[in-house]
Amino acid sequence: xxxxxxxxxxxLALVCGIGLLPWLSRTDPALTVLKARAQDREPTPEVLAAVxxxxxxxxxxxxxxxxxxxxxxxxxxxxxxISGAEVAPDVLQALSVSLLLMAVACLAAVCTxxxxxxxxxxxxxxxxxxxxxxxxxxxxxxxxxxSVLATVVxxxxxxxxxxxWYGPRWTVLPALALGLPAGAVLGRLLDDLxxxxxxxxxxxxxxxxGLPGRRIARQALRRCVPALLPNAALFxxxxxxxxxAVEQIFDxxxxxxxxxxxxxxQDLPVLQAGTxxxxxxxxxxxxxxxxxxxxxxxxxxxxGALSTLxxxxxxxxxxxxxxxxxxxxxTVALGLPRDPLTVTTDERLQPPSAxxxxxxxxxxxxxxxxxxxxxxxxxxxxxxxxxxxLLAGVLLGLLPRLSGPLVDTVNxxxxxxxxxxxxxxxxxxxxxxxxxxTAVAWAPLATHxxxxxxxxxxxxxxxxxxxxxxGRRHLLRRExxxxxxxxxVRHALLRLPGVALALASLGxxxxxxxxxxxxxxxxxAENQPYAERAPWAVLAPAALLALLGxxxxTAAGGLxxxxxxPRTVEVPVxxxxxxxx
Numbered sequence: 001x002x003x004x005x006x007x008x009x010x011x012l013a014l015v016c017g018i019g020l021l022p023w024l025s026r027t028d029p030a031l032t033v034l035k036a037r038a039q040d041r042e043p044t045p046e047v048l049a050a051v052x053x054x055x056x057x058x059x060x061x062x063x064x065x066x067x068x069x070x071x072x073x074x075x076x077x078x079x080x081x082i083s084g085a086e087v088a089p090d091v092l093q094a095l096s097v098s099l100l101l102m103a104v105a106c107l108a109a110v111c112t113x114x115x116x117x118x119x120x121x122x123x124x125x126x127x128x129x130x131x132x133x134x135x136x137x138x139x140x141x142x143x144x145x146x147s148v149l150a151t152v153v154x155x156x157x158x159x160x161x162x163x164x165w166y167g168p169r170w171t172v173l174p175a176l177a178l179g180l181p182a183g184a185v186l187g188r189l190l191d192d193l194x195x196x197x198x199x200x201x202x203x204x205x206x207x208x209x210g211l212p213g214r215r216i217a218r219q220a221l222r223r224c225v226p227a228l229l230p231n232a233a234l235f236x237x238x239x240x241x242x243x244x245a246v247e248q249i250f251d252x253x254x255x256x257x258x259x260x261x262x263x264x265x266q267d268l269p270v271l272q273a274g275t276x277x278x279x280x281x282x283x284x285x286x287x288x289x290x291x292x293x294x295x296x297x298x299x300x301x302x303x304g305a306l307s308t309l310x311x312x313x314x315x316x317x318x319x320x321x322x323x324x325x326x327x328x329x330x331t332v333a334l335g336l337p338r339d340p341l342t343v344t345t346d347e348r349l350q351p352p353s354a355x356x357x358x359x360x361x362x363x364x365x366x367x368x369x370x371x372x373x374x375x376x377x378x379x380x381x382x383x384x385x386x387x388x389x390l391l392a393g394v395l396l397g398l399l400p401r402l403s404g405p406l407v408d409t410v411n412x413x414x415x416x417x418x419x420x421x422x423x424x425x426x427x428x429x430x431x432x433x434x435x436x437x438t439a440v441a442w443a444p445l446a447t448h449x450x451x452x453x454x455x456x457x458x459x460x461x462x463x464x465x466x467x468x469x470x471g472r473r474h475l476l477r478r479e480x481x482x483x484x485x486x487x488x489v490r491h492a493l494l495r496l497p498g499v500a501l502a503l504a505s506l507g508x509x510x511x512x513x514x515x516x517x518x519x520x521x522x523x524x525a526e527n528q529p530y531a532e533r534a535p536w537a538v539l540a541p542a543a544l545l546a547l548l549g550x551x552x553x554t555a556a557g558g559l560x561x562x563x564x565x566p567r568t569v570e571v572p573v574x575x576x577x578x579x580x581x
Contacts, residue, residue: 014279082265091277097165098256108179117191229289333372342366394446397488418439449488503519
């Protein structure tokens with residue numbers, strides 16, 4: 001009951017905050033609405049006064065918010081400030097489109113995750129160092145994958161439609177663009193847990209009895225999936241509300257695109273209804289994930305009958321991270337002496353050559369120089385944001401009753417909408433993308449921490465240590481944190497390229513650094529229209545992003561729980577328990 005009230009309070013606070021967005025941003029809502037309705041109309045004082053009177057803006061934000069909430073109780077979400085149409089039918093139609101796209105994307109993500117961990121399942125949990133292919137796939141930006149699929153598969157090959165939303169065939173390409181990176185991340189997390197499941201006593205006993213390997217593999221999957229279900233629920237909501245770029249590329253009238261357009265136009269009724277739909281979807285997805293986890297594990301969580309999944313893993317590649325890091329540093333070192341802002345119009349879109357190793361962009365600027373200079377700004381800021389998100393995620397994940405409802409609420413907010421809220425409160429500037437991404441980046445890490453913590457508390461060794469009289473600090477310091485921290489850190493490193501891209505993408509939308517700043521996201525976005533004519537203009541920053549993803553994953557392979565040796569549990573003895581002399 002307390003958790004439900006906490007979730008309802010957070011949802012109400014978020015919806016109320018969105019309702020105050022125009023007044024928090026210190027802009028005139030009437031002017032914004034007038035520009036969205038008719039850009040060529042002169043914003044005279046008389047026209048603005050008529051708009052304010054029509055929308056009731058003179059009464060202030062609180063009466064408008066109360067009117068919207070009162071109508072919502074009756075099933076009326078109000079009318080759009082831009083089109084004048086009823087909000088509820090449009091939002092429900094956009095939600096149905098997004099749910100269909102999300103379902104197909106989840107299917108693609110499941111297939112991708114199965115392909116990532118297929119080798120570990122086939123080898124019975126014996127995992128070899130590697131997985132750079134899945135790391136590169138997880139690091140590719142969704143809008144770049146969508147552009148490549150639309151251009152190659154949709155336009156050149158003509159296998160599938162690349163624009164519009166008219167039937168099931170139109171869902172394939174956008175679902176692949178969304179599902180492939182999400183499946184690669186989930187597959188990496190699952191592959192991290194499988195060796196521990198195959199090393200549990202039941203698996204060794206089943207193998208000794210001669211049970212088929214496929215049956216053992218199915219049970220190992222059942223053992224590991226509950227730890228990933230909370231993150232899978234986050235992906236479900238993210239694929240629904242955060243697919244703005246993909247929906248724009250394929251011209252899909254989904255909920256994410258509808259919410260973003262309403263936020264930019266300050267169409268509050270549509271924005272509030274869309275955010276509320278995302279919040280309800282997030283609550284439903286998290287509830288279904290918790291219920292499914294309990295059904296898969298059964299009473300083991302209650303009885304403390306599990307064994308830890310986090311066992312020593314095989315040594316990771318020692319030379320591969322060094323090679324990848326050297327390649328990244330060499331690119332930066334070669335490009336820093338060059339000028340990233342020099343415009344040479346007679347060398348526009350030149351292919352790679354000795355003078356321009358990465359080619360030139362549409363203004364004739366050297367791409368090697370722009371990529372190298374953008375690496376420093378983007379990568380350093382991404383590292384700082386990832387470290388802050390990791391710290392907040394671990395600390396809040398250790399308090400699941402507090403973080404659970406908060407995660408569901410935060411995850412329902414797309415990063416772009418979070419950036420708009422941050423801009424409204426704190427103002428624009430270079431720090432806006434960092435604050436916005438940090439505000440949402442901790443949620444998956446906190447969910448992962450809470451899920452692992454729940455299972456670790458149900459292990460036999462934890463129950464035995466607690467029965468011997470160990471205190472909470474001892475259990476937290478010696479049992480829980482050493483088991484939970486390494487996989488969560490690996491998860492944070494796996495998300496590092498996505499954080500870098502999110503920062504740069506928000507800057508491109510005008511919520512941070514402005515052109516001609518050579519950030520990676522801006523490089524990808526400004527060169528995307530020339531991908532067919534000059535593919536090197538897009539491949540250069542995309543290759544650096546993929547290289548960063550491979551480096552992050554291979555470096556994360558060295559973050560393992562130490563191989564346990566024989567040790568005794570030190571339990572404080574009280575005077576009453578001390579033996580008589």
